[in-house]
Amino acid sequence: MEIRHVRYFVTVVQEGQITTAAQKLNMAQPPLSQQIRRLEKELGTQLLVRVGKKFLPTEAGELLYERGIELLKEFDDVVDIVKDTGEGLRGTLQIGCVKSCFIHLPATIRSFHEQWPNVHIQILSGDPFQLAASIHDREIDVALVRSPHPQDQLHFTSLDEEEPFYFITAKHQWIATNRQTVTMKEIAGLPLFALHRVKGIGIYELVHEAFKHHGLTPNYICESPDATTLLTLVESGLGGIMLPEAVLSTFSKENFSIYRITDCHVTTTTALITPKDRHISRAAQHFKDLLVQ
Template structure:
């Protein structure tokens, strides 16, 4: 197993079809199929199920994809570090952020950075805080925007902003539009909430506020996808509690955003990186802009 085979495997997984992966890799389909077969024979496991129109990863294939992402990310970082000794500030800077808050902070800084360092390109990945930390841990990205708190023994960070969590309800024609609502009143509807994930404490923070208000709500759905929660609100299936910037992602005439009165439900946002990691020059200069 070598780096080339891992790149081939990742392309097949990401494209969903060997033919599309072959076009992406600028090679013929039969040699690519042969490489996948050789990789499976070498490892002694089936990596991809081929009995459907689109390919599907096996459990072993999923594990290899995660490892390949880490390995190729480390190879790319190492390559960039070595090239910097001779080429100066150039190459690709990999960053990550959640939707919403990332859209507020990243574009103007990328534009400013590009004006100063035009030879640096960007790879910008999006995902929730759990995914951004996962990408940092595997060194696929160097810096990312996350919602605090995170493990202070693993990450360094620079705080950016503290924003409130808000309630989002369905807006009905002719209905009054109050600017705020209390948790007990909000909990009369089924709640739609962010999902609890390992190492991410926002979920616990919301539940702490509900307990403090002596509220035991009916939770209709939990998800790590804010847009999914807002879509359910728009269909009248409940009320969502989400960060304000996330609520703005799905802002429409059918949704009503309100402050949550009587509690201090806030989310701190920071740009973070792995503690002790040697950052590329581009990453260090980018962080300096924050």
């Protein structure tokens, strides 16, 4: 017995006549009568009896009708859910994001939720190499990362380009508060925190090369792959850090003094990475479109 046979039978019971049921089902009367007879033969029992000009269900037919109504409703709900998921109207969207790119999420997620409220969003943090591996393993759909990026089997959509700034706590007196710029030589003489990825090349290596270019050795006192941890330490007054300004999105800028570095010719790019070898879900495409518009 197929779901279409149940639908045929339920429609005949509801209409009371084969002719009107066939019209409602957009089929001819003889094939519908044939399908009902096949259904009765398959189940080994009579399902309909003629009473005057109408067909009424037998006791077995009444049971099939009642359960059939429930079955068809559940089946139609499943079809709707699958279609909606395929169109990005519901389901789950899994987003990876390095902490230094969180600034891009709030407005995009707000707009996404307003348009597709039935899509559940999950966010996974990590460094670019961890997130690239998660995309490869289909654990997440898309990821926001900062360059340098892992390249294998990924498509990149660049969002913006930033240079690193030097941050220290606003309470510190290492550099005059009325200044807006600082040099690499001045930074090298002060305690410095470093954002250092667990794996691969990142801003740590780029900044280190910039110091090396000037013949300088930075005074690193602590390294971590977690920008939030490092900024908390900077905020406490233990040292400074060189990061893109967007990293401060989860902190109060009033707590920091921010300086442009005049002679650090380093830039990092924020990009959305997606798999290159397969299609992304419709929900992921919706998110991407909102992010880059």
